[in-house]
Every structure is written in structure tokens, then in C-alpha cells.
Amino acid sequence: MKSEKIYDAITDISDEIIDSAAEFKFVKAANRHIKRYVALAACLCIVIAGTIGLGSINMGSSTSDSAAPSAPSAPPPTAPDSGSAADSPGGTGSSMGRPLLNTAPVLPMTAVGDASALEIERLIEVDISAVEDTGVPLSDNYIVTNFSDSDVTVEFAYPYASNIEEDGFLSVTVNGDAVSTDLHMGKYTGYFTGVAPDDSGTWNLGEIKTIEEYEAVLGSGEYMRDALSKKKWPELDVVVYEIYDAEAAQQGQSDCLAIDFDIDPEKTTVMTYDINGYSRSENHVRYDFFLRPWDDTDSHYIIVAGEDIDEMVLQGYENGACKEGEEIDVTYKVERREMDISEFIAMVFESEVARKAALERFWENGVFGMLTADRYDDGRLDDLLWDSQYVQRIMYRTFTVDIPAGESINIAANYIHNLGWGFMEDSMDVSEYYLRFSTGLGSSLNILSHTLSVKAGEGVVYYEGGLMPDPSGRAELDPDTEDQRLIFKF
Amino acid sequence: MEDTAIIELYWLRDENAVGETDKKYGAFCRKIASNILDLHEDCEECVSDTWWKAWDTMPPQRPQSLKAYLGRITRNLSISRLRQNRAQKRDAGATSMLSELEDCIPSGGGVEQEIERGELTRIIENWLMSLKAEDRALFVRRYWYGDAVSDLAFRLGVKPSQLAKRMYNLRLNLKETLEREGVVL
Structure with a gap:
């Protein structure tokens, strides 16, 4: 194949290019310290067509080139970076040599209110023969019996670890029939870390790994109560400048468009979205972005809170250095709109749950948040908004079921659960996959037994340090032990 | 160590x-x-x-x-x-990455001799160095390291579809370069 010739040639490119690509930081972290100021603004919208060459836009409402239409919550839980803590034996003594890809435990169902009349038997069915990417289909079944003398109505909550962007949940069934569920999104389960072991900064994200860390998040029940509560975030008036249809008159390799303006940092906070570069000299700031002529829907945003920008100057340059003497002609359009920050977030994300996650992140750890993270304090919303979609959370699916006195029902939660992956200490070559199971974490239900049923293809070998299914694929879990693991290789 | x-x-x-x-x-x-x-x-x-x-x-x-x-x-x-x-017809493998690289194949038809692997590497290296650093890193991360487009999109803070379009244009850019250099595969 001809493409393989290109592949071979790419294989031989120089070490310098290979290493520099690995070290390249896609995110320019500008370290700004702009104080907070919340603006009040009326509805006004200006559309300005860009000009060839240098363009100057006066942002005073009456002098534009063309007039146009139109309390933060608690911080995420913190936990020490456990390093290899997830390696430690759990429950039955199952262990991994060196987990490279961690996975959350399969958590037990719980109830929102009183469920003391119920006794439950649990059967977790997992099909590891159907592994796709790094996930396997899992059905968490509960035979729920009402031993009381009266009918009960119970609201159940089924928890599972996921993120907004890759929610693998499929369905909840009651006696085989799918029921509608409400989705409640828990907070980020992880924490912020510094860039070195003794750095107390909040630049990086850390994920919880050990069962003790999960216990710290879920054990008190506060996490679920918060997830199920209705939240109302503050309002923040912002002016959004959308810059779009930017195009160089003559396309070069690194064309960029710079946006210059002055601000009083005591009165104005600037945030950006899809802007590459930033520099500041006293009260003068410059943002820039690379022109992407192949993407005609590409928009770039300057979001201003507080006192608006007086005058904005846009100028094209040959490259991101934006040096005098390297100016180029660029056409562009700018649209100015006044809105609440939640409306801007709605411009980025279509789904309501995605918007909620983004807004929560904004008010908790953004520049206006209670605990502004170093990671986000430059006002670059790209990181904050996309983190909100990809960080792990515990999601809850709630549903209400009537259970007549003396009767049993079968509830099943069906979803794709990620596999963990690593390899054993005594082996250099053999990769091991694993699943973790919790029997009681965060659950108020009286679950009497937990049985695992594994469907595996031929050639699957279980690691004897973990759960060992019998020839029929079944294994009993110890109800009093958390973090029991099924470790296997294909 | x-x-x-x-x-x-x-x-x-x-x-x-x-x-x-x-x-x-x-x-x-x-x-x-x-x-x-x-x-x-x-x-x-x-x-x-x-x-x-x-x-x-x-x-x-x-x-x-x-x-x-x-x-x-x-x-x-x-x-x-x-x-x-x-x-042996036992593994399709690498379908995604290799099929993407097909976009880079120059349209031949001449009588030129097939290019040597080393010479093709040199042309690709020169082309990479002509790119802005971000595009160069993206190309190498995708086609040398094999990073998924979705992972790279996450790092950039853009939607995967946006990045896929950008990668496509980079591949076309390489194809044009190879054609300009008279490369025949």
C-alpha cells in the first residue's frame, strides 16, 4: 500500500521532531492576575465587518462603524496523590502489578429515601467477550423484595462513574421493561495538584484511584445529596466579541490575527475562547489566534466582564510573533453581543447537562469562582469548559418504583463500564485487565448477597489473586469487603 | 531511571x-x-x-x-x-491511520522513478519544519505516536470534528508538497 510508504517515511523522521512533538504544549498558559469585577449591561449588539489591513473598532455604543441588531459552591474534594495506591490489594487480596489505566469500581444501587422494608440480592453480569475499546457491557441486577405488610414506593438512585462526553449508560429496566430515569450529575470526583510533589498549586488534575478515596467522596452521602439538589448559579453580565470569517489576503503557513486593546484590570476581566496567544504590558493586552482558512465556521471569542473595552485594534501578522514589519492584510468580521455567561456557555455546548457541568466548573474554579484554580486563572475558557466535559464524576440515574407487600421485582442497570489495564509484576509481556466491585459504598440498601456472573470467550485466564469465577462463570463477592477485583487476560 | x-x-x-x-x-x-x-x-x-x-x-x-x-x-x-x-488475512489493523495517510498520496502518472524511503523522509521532514509548531506537533502526534484525534482535540480544546478537518487539510498540504517535489510512490 502506498500509504504504508508514507508511514515508513514518517517513522524515520528525526528524533528532534519526534521529541519536540511529545513536549509541545498545546495550551499556552498565560499567567494573568486580573481582579474580578462584575458588570451590569444592557442589551446591545453590534456587527462590524472587518477591513483589509489594520482595523480599528471603537466600542462606544454610538461611535461604531456600523450599528447592529441586536455563589459558588464548595470546592471539589481533595485527596493526596496516591501514586500507586490503586495497586494495593483490596478485599480478597486481589492486586495488580502496575495498573496503567485505572477504572472506577462498579458501585451498588442506593435509595434516595427510606428503603428499610426491602431486602435485596444482587447479580452483576458482565460480558468480557464483548470488549470494545476499553469498555465492557455490564448489567447490574437487583432482586428487590418487600418483606413488610404494606406496599412501598421507593425512589432508587443508580450510581456509575463517567464523564459528560462519554456517558456509557444504556438503560434501567424493571421486570424487563425499560423505565425513564432522571440524570443527576455529581461533582468532579478528583482534585487539583501542583506541578511538583511539594507544589501546592492547582495547575493539574488528579483522579481518585483507591477505594479509600472513593469512600472519602461517597461515604457520607453528601456527594449524592449535592448531585440530586437543584442548583442555581449567579448571573454574570458579559460582552462577547465573536471574531469570525477571518482570512488572510494571501495565505501563509502561520498567519495570525492579533487583537489589541487597553483595559483597567481593576475594572475589567477578560476571558477568551479559541484564542491562541496572549501578552500584556501594563494595561495594554494583546490576544492572537492562528487563521484557519480550512474552517469557515471557526469563531474566536473575547469575553469581557466589567467595564467594556473602549477601542479594539485588529491586525494580521505573518506569524504568532506578531512583530512590527510583518503585518499582512486580513479580512474578518466581529460581532458584539451582551449576554449572561450562561448564554455564552450555551453557544459552546448543545446539551443541557453539558451546559450545567460547564457552568458549575465556571462558578467553582473559574476566574469568578470561589476557589479559582491556577489552571483557569488566565481566563482561558477552553480548558475550563472542556475539563468540565471530560473529568470523572459519579452520575446518578433516579427512578421511582412501587413494590407491593410481600412481592419482589427485578431492577437492572445496563451500561458500558471501562476496564482497568496494567501488567503483573512477575511478567513483562502479559497485559492484565481488571474490573473492581463495591458492595456497599454510598448505598443505604440492605443488599444480602452479591454474585458476579462473567461471560468470557475462549482463552480468557483469570488471575488467581482476584475473584475466581467457577466453570459456569459465577463468583460470590464478600458483602463486607470493598474493592474486590476480577483480573484477567485474553 | x-x-x-x-x-x-x-x-x-x-x-x-x-x-x-x-x-x-x-x-x-x-x-x-x-x-x-x-x-x-x-x-x-x-x-x-x-x-x-x-x-x-x-x-x-x-x-x-x-x-x-x-x-x-x-x-x-x-x-x-x-x-x-x-x-494471511488475519488482521485488518491500522485502518484508520493508514486510510487517513492515503490522502497524502500524490497523484502520479508520470514516468518518474519511485522515490527512496530516505528521500521521502527528508521531504516530509522539510515539510514538517515549514509548518507552524502547533500543526507540526499535531501531525507528528497523530501519525508518529498514533494519538487519537479525540485525544488531541481534547488537548486543544476543540471538537474532534474541528480537529479532523484541520488534520485533513494538513494531509492535503503534504500531498501538494509531495506533488510539487515530483514524488511518485
Whole structure:
């Protein structure tokens, strides 16, 4: 194949290019310290067509080139970076040599209110023969019996670890029939870390790994109560400048468009979205972005809170250095709109749950948040908004079921659960996959037994340090032990 | 362990070199192999063979970048394995990455002689160096390291569809360069 010739040639490119690509930081972290100021603004919208060459836009409402239409919550839980803590034996003594890809435990169902009349038997069915990417289909079944003398109505909550962007949940069934569920999104389960072991900064994200860390998040029940509560975030008036249809008159390799303006940092906070570069000299700031002529829907945003920008100057340059003497002609359009920050977030994300996650992140750890993270304090919303979609959370699916006195029902939660992956200490070559199971974490239900049923293809070998299914694929879990693991290789 | 110390172990013929290499670069090489090969056992064999190849070649080699050196061995072994598998019709493998690279194939038709691998590498290197740093990193991360488009999109803070479009244009740009250089594959 001809493409393989290109592949071979790419294989031989120089070490310098290979290493520099690995070290390249896609995110320019500008370290700004702009104080907070919340603006009040009326509805006004200006559309300005860009000009060839240098363009100057006066942002005073009456002098534009063309007039146009139109309390933060608690911080995420913190936990020490456990390093290899997830390696430690759990429950039955199952262990991994060196987990490279961690996975959350399969958590037990719980109830929102009183469920003391119920006794439950649990059967977790997992099909590891159907592994796709790094996930396997899992059905968490509960035979729920009402031993009381009266009918009960119970609201159940089924928890599972996921993120907004890759929610693998499929369905909840009651006696085989799918029921509608409400989705409640828990907070980020992880924490912020510094860039070195003794750095107390909040630049990086850390994920919880050990069962003790999960216990710290879920054990008190506060996490679920918060997830199920209705939240109302503050309002923040912002002016959004959308810059779009930017195009160089003559396309070069690194064309960029710079946006210059002055601000009083005591009165104005600037945030950006899809802007590459930033520099500041006293009260003068410059943002820039690379022109992407192949993407005609590409928009770039300057979001201003507080006192608006007086005058904005846009100028094209040959490259991101934006040096005098390297100016180029660029056409562009700018649209100015006044809105609440939640409306801007709605411009980025279509789904309501995605918007909620983004807004929560904004008010908790953004520049206006209670605990502004170093990671986000430059006002670059790209990181904050996309983190909100990809960080792990515990999601809850709630549903209400009537259970007549003396009767049993079968509830099943069906979803794709990620596999963990690593390899054993005594082996250099053999990769091991694993699943973790919790029997009681965060659950108020009286679950009497937990049985695992594994469907595996031929050639699957279980690691004897973990759960060992019998020839029929079944294994009993110890109800009093958390973090029991099924470790296997294909 | 520092790369220089690992390389020193190879030169001293100390068998701990392999274990230390696996500890530091095992996951890296497995990822490269798994981006090319569908079959798990093939990936593992390629990674094992990478260690043996490293053992056989150091000395005399003393690579400037151990990571790039090992990754390059794994890439070569993986594509060789893929060719064997295809001949035996047992693994489609690497369909995504290789099919994307088809966009770079210059339209031939002339009487020119097929280009040598080394010369093609030189042209691609020159083309990469002509790109802005971000595009160069994106291309190398996708087609040398085999990073998924979705992962790169996350790093950039853009939607995967946006990045896919950008990668497509980079491939077309490379194709134009190869055509301009008169490359025939």
C-alpha cells in the first residue's frame, strides 16, 4: 500500500521532531492576575465587518462603524496523590502489578429515601467477550423484595462513574421493561495538584484511584445529596466579541490575527475562547489566534466582564510573533453581543447537562469562582469548559418504583463500564485487565448477597489473586469487603 | 531511571536494561503497537521484539533519544507484522491511520522513478519544519505516536470534528508538497 510508504517515511523522521512533538504544549498558559469585577449591561449588539489591513473598532455604543441588531459552591474534594495506591490489594487480596489505566469500581444501587422494608440480592453480569475499546457491557441486577405488610414506593438512585462526553449508560429496566430515569450529575470526583510533589498549586488534575478515596467522596452521602439538589448559579453580565470569517489576503503557513486593546484590570476581566496567544504590558493586552482558512465556521471569542473595552485594534501578522514589519492584510468580521455567561456557555455546548457541568466548573474554579484554580486563572475558557466535559464524576440515574407487600421485582442497570489495564509484576509481556466491585459504598440498601456472573470467550485466564469465577462463570463477592477485583487476560 | 543510565546498562550487557526499559517505555511502545495492530498478542510480541532489537543494537547504537529510538523500532516491527497478517488475512489493523495517510498520496502518472524511503523522509521532514509548531506537533502526534484525534482535540480544546478537518487539510498540504517535489510512490 502506498500509504504504508508514507508511514515508513514518517517513522524515520528525526528524533528532534519526534521529541519536540511529545513536549509541545498545546495550551499556552498565560499567567494573568486580573481582579474580578462584575458588570451590569444592557442589551446591545453590534456587527462590524472587518477591513483589509489594520482595523480599528471603537466600542462606544454610538461611535461604531456600523450599528447592529441586536455563589459558588464548595470546592471539589481533595485527596493526596496516591501514586500507586490503586495497586494495593483490596478485599480478597486481589492486586495488580502496575495498573496503567485505572477504572472506577462498579458501585451498588442506593435509595434516595427510606428503603428499610426491602431486602435485596444482587447479580452483576458482565460480558468480557464483548470488549470494545476499553469498555465492557455490564448489567447490574437487583432482586428487590418487600418483606413488610404494606406496599412501598421507593425512589432508587443508580450510581456509575463517567464523564459528560462519554456517558456509557444504556438503560434501567424493571421486570424487563425499560423505565425513564432522571440524570443527576455529581461533582468532579478528583482534585487539583501542583506541578511538583511539594507544589501546592492547582495547575493539574488528579483522579481518585483507591477505594479509600472513593469512600472519602461517597461515604457520607453528601456527594449524592449535592448531585440530586437543584442548583442555581449567579448571573454574570458579559460582552462577547465573536471574531469570525477571518482570512488572510494571501495565505501563509502561520498567519495570525492579533487583537489589541487597553483595559483597567481593576475594572475589567477578560476571558477568551479559541484564542491562541496572549501578552500584556501594563494595561495594554494583546490576544492572537492562528487563521484557519480550512474552517469557515471557526469563531474566536473575547469575553469581557466589567467595564467594556473602549477601542479594539485588529491586525494580521505573518506569524504568532506578531512583530512590527510583518503585518499582512486580513479580512474578518466581529460581532458584539451582551449576554449572561450562561448564554455564552450555551453557544459552546448543545446539551443541557453539558451546559450545567460547564457552568458549575465556571462558578467553582473559574476566574469568578470561589476557589479559582491556577489552571483557569488566565481566563482561558477552553480548558475550563472542556475539563468540565471530560473529568470523572459519579452520575446518578433516579427512578421511582412501587413494590407491593410481600412481592419482589427485578431492577437492572445496563451500561458500558471501562476496564482497568496494567501488567503483573512477575511478567513483562502479559497485559492484565481488571474490573473492581463495591458492595456497599454510598448505598443505604440492605443488599444480602452479591454474585458476579462473567461471560468470557475462549482463552480468557483469570488471575488467581482476584475473584475466581467457577466453570459456569459465577463468583460470590464478600458483602463486607470493598474493592474486590476480577483480573484477567485474553 | 534516566535514559543515559538505561543505555549504559545495555552497553554493560546488564539484563536489567530490558526490565528498566519496559518499566519506563513499556506503555509507550504498547500504545504505538496497538495503534497499528488489532490483535493483542501481536502487540505484545512486537513490544517484546522491540526489547530484543534494542538489546541487539545497543551497542553499537547509543541513541540520542531512547524514547524515539524504541518507538521507531516498535513502529517498524508493527507495520511488518501488519503486512504479514494482511497476507494471511488475519488482521485488518491500522485502518484508520493508514486510510487517513492515503490522502497524502500524490497523484502520479508520470514516468518518474519511485522515490527512496530516505528521500521521502527528508521531504516530509522539510515539510514538517515549514509548518507552524502547533500543526507540526499535531501531525507528528497523530501519525508518529498514533494519538487519537479525540485525544488531541481534547488537548486543544476543540471538537474532534474541528480537529479532523484541520488534520485533513494538513494531509492535503503534504500531498501538494509531495506533488510539487515530483514524488511518485
